[in-house]
Amino acid sequence: MIDRLRKRIVLALGLALLLAPVASTGSFAADDDFIIVQSTTSTQNSGLFDHVLPKFTDRTGIEVRMVAVGTGQALKNARNGDGDVVLVHSKPDEEKFVADGWGVKRHDVMYNDFVIVGPASDPAGISGLKDADQALEKIAEAGAPFASRGDNSGTHKAELRLWKKTSVDPTHSSGDWYLETGSGMGATLNTAVGKHAYTLTDRGTWLSFANKSDFKVLVQGDPKLFNQYGVILVNPEKHARVKAEKGQAFVDWLTSGEGQKAIASYKIDGQQLFFPNARPGT
Numbered sequence: 001m002i003d004r005l006r007k008r009i010v011l012a013l014g015l016a017l018l019l020a021p022v023a024s025t026g027s028f029a030a031d032d033d034f035i036i037v038q039s040t041t042s043t044q045n046s047g048l049f050d051h052v053l054p055k056f057t058d059r060t061g062i063e064v065r066m067v068a069v070g071t072g073q074a075l076k077n078a079r080n081g082d083g084d085v086v087l088v089h090s091k092p093d094e095e096k097f098v099a100d101g102w103g104v105k106r107h108d109v110m111y112n113d114f115v116i117v118g119p120a121s122d123p124a125g126i127s128g129l130k131d132a133d134q135a136l137e138k139i140a141e142a143g144a145p146f147a148s149r150g151d152n153s154g155t156h157k158a159e160l161r162l163w164k165k166t167s168v169d170p171t172h173s174s175g176d177w178y179l180e181t182g183s184g185m186g187a188t189l190n191t192a193v194g195k196h197a198y199t200l201t202d203r204g205t206w207l208s209f210a211n212k213s214d215f216k217v218l219v220q221g222d223p224k225l226f227n228q229y230g231v232i233l234v235n236p237e238k239h240a241r242v243k244a245e246k247g248q249a250f251v252d253w254l255t256s257g258e259g260q261k262a263i264a265s266y267k268i269d270g271q272q273l274f275f276p277n278a279r280p281g282t
Contacts, residue, residue, distance in 0.1 A: 117216065136170075155200060
């Protein structure tokens with residue numbers, strides 16, 4: 001009797017071991033039906049992804065897992081193979097990413113603009129200016145606090161390009177009136193409000209930002225504040241684990257009529273946050 005019981009136990013264990021790889025493989029297949037997109041805190045904070053990504057998943061069955069960091073970090077992560085697609089907003093860096101072989105091809109996706117926001121008291125007197133460079137110079141002359149992301153993000157890079165057009169190197173005043181947060185856009189806006197400081201932000205994040213206090217948009221409309229976003233499939237020849245087919249499906253959908261319509265339909269209080277400008281087939 002005992003021998004029979006032992007035999008049954010051995011047979012049951014053997015069967016379990018034989019079936020285990022099958023179960024494991026099935027679980028992996030289900031868990032593997034996703035892509036990782038390295039993107040920016042500005043697109044995340046704006047709420048765009050919560051609006052757009054479910055539409056893509058409904059269409060394709062592919063889940064999109066976003067990593068929201070600054071553009072510089074997003075591209076670095078992609079170079080390390082930690083992602084399948086990048087969606088960022090610093091075109092010179094995106095073009096270099098592709099030229100260096102890390103990305104397959106860059107596509108325009110959408111745009112909005114940057115704005116300079118600040119307290120209603122406006123100690124530097126920049127309200128209504130159309131020249132962002134002039135506004136920054138006036139902030140520096142007044143020694144008024146300015147919160148910079150300081151994180152090598154697309155917004156930070158845009159801010160530094162504006163400062164380069166002035167006679168001011170704000171980093172010489174780091175820790176004084178120039179406050180480098182090393183944080184994302186939402187956190188930097190919170191710092192600006194807490195310190196009554198000016199800051200440069202993308203309009204999408206600003207419109208969705210809930211902690212505005214008495215802050216308002218003071219400078220806008222300068223062509224230099226144009227903010228273009230691009231999407232790139234990470235090169236699978238550099239990293240074999242890149243899910244090229246699924247990643248390309250996301251790129252194709254985002255730049256298609258359906259994806260572009262989804263982007264355009266995202267609004268807050270009736271205001272459109274992003275404006276699609278993909279050119280399908282290019």
